[in-house]
Amino acid sequence: TRKKVRSSGINAEYGEEDEESKDVAEVIRMHKEKQAKLAEQMLSMTSNLKQVSLAARDIIQQDNKKLSGIQDVVEKNSTKLTRETSKLEGYNKSSSKCWVWSLLFVVMVIFIVMVVFIRLFPRKR
16 A cells, blocks of 8 residues: 555656646747747848848949049049140240240330331420
8 A cells, every 4th residue: 555655646746747847848848949939030140141241242342343443544544634734834834935025026016116106206395
């Protein structure tokens, strides 16, 4: 009879433990499910981040190519501008000399014409 009591006591203890272990097992199962969902979400977010970063890398590479092309064009234009500026400075120097001499000539002609005009037509008193 002792065995029966013991076994019934053990069963009773196991019965309580079974309910507690079922509750614990259920909590563990729920946590594992949550962990699995979180792992899936993290995996999908990681793949999205990878796609976005690859797209950003491609865009940055394209921009760098464009910028290097633009830099080459700017350098070419800068050298052309420097060359044309030096040409214009040369033209300005030569044309300013020409204008100065032509204006001096015009002033001298006007002066001579005035002197001749004054001599030819004296003032009446």
